[in-house]
Amino acid sequence: MNTQTTLIIGAGFAGSVIARELAEAGQQVHIIDKRPHIAGNAYDELDAHGVLVHRYGPHIFHTNSEKVFKYLSRFTEWRPYEHRVLGVVDGKTYPFPINRSTLNQLYALDLDEAGAAAFFEKVREPREPIRSSEDVVLNSVGRDLYEKFFLNYTRKQWGLEPSQLKAGVAARIPTRTNTDDRYFTDTFQAMPLHGYTRMFENLLDHPNIRMETSVDFADVPDHDGYAHIVCTGPIDSFYGYRFGRLPYRSLRFEHAHLADTKQFQSVGTVNYPNDHAYTRITEFKHLTGQQCDGTSIVREYPMADGDPYYPIPRDENEALFKQYEALADAEKNVTFVGRLAQYRYYNMDQVVAAALSASQKIMEKL
Structure with a gap:
């Protein structure tokens, strides 16, 4: 029986921050993720050539929240990094956002x-x-x-x-009359010095946290035996698609290593609005600061089907979500937090802020 334990579904930002907060408050936490790793879409790892890559596309940390930045600073050192993007139009590259x-x-x-x-x-x-x-x-x-x-x-x-x-x-995309070519202008812009996965390992390193990967919520016995459940995955899946599936946009990532290339492009990301089936190419060494021979890149191909990445912001989708939200609001012992659970186009810092807020409310119930 797990009457003193909170079950958290998903070990991305939302789940991991809540797990840490509850654990530090003395609660027992069981956190699961259906993927074989922690860190959600922010997961990074060394590829076969020793280059640190973001497996699910580039994750650039930026925030205006000193609270969020200080909180994560407990679990990582930082590397200052300001992201720059170019857009290709008629074969030439131009600063983007437009300035x-x-x-x-x-x-x-x-x-x-x-x-x-x-x-x-x-x-x-x-x-x-x-x-x-x-x-x-x-x-x-x-x-x-x-x-x-x-x-x-x-x-x-x-x-x-x-x-x-x-x-x-x-x-979300600004237009500038000055020559500021940074993609973001937030007060705090940095990358975890040793990568996101290491930061998540530190977040989840607590004696009150039990972490299991490659475990689906459907395979966890006795859901009702937990003191509380935190869902950070798709809310429609949690409710068995009762009202139908919420539309999400997915991505396919095509990773490549260029052994004889020191630098593939002059900035972290280059957008291709009018050419190719992919939207952009990211070169990871810009983001991580890693010094090594060769370089690794990723091309992103948007897809209709696949893992859910982006809630699609349309009125009819919001109306469908509201039906699921009504079910969620009636729950006494289940909390929904994160981009997929709340059907919101959250940035990473917004997820952390939402998770910190949700943690306080959960602890008031326990």
């Missing part, structure tokens, strides 16, 4: 900051109200930049037109 340098290079201009602001004002297509991702981008940068950098990328990434996606998707 003043992008405009000057693309259109052979010499704009200053005021000139860039005036350029955007001239080309933008005012949209009111702003309902979709198409509205967001056209309202900000106009049709030519929309078609060059956003339209086809969105079609590949989501399998939908930008007009079919809620505004929040495109709102």
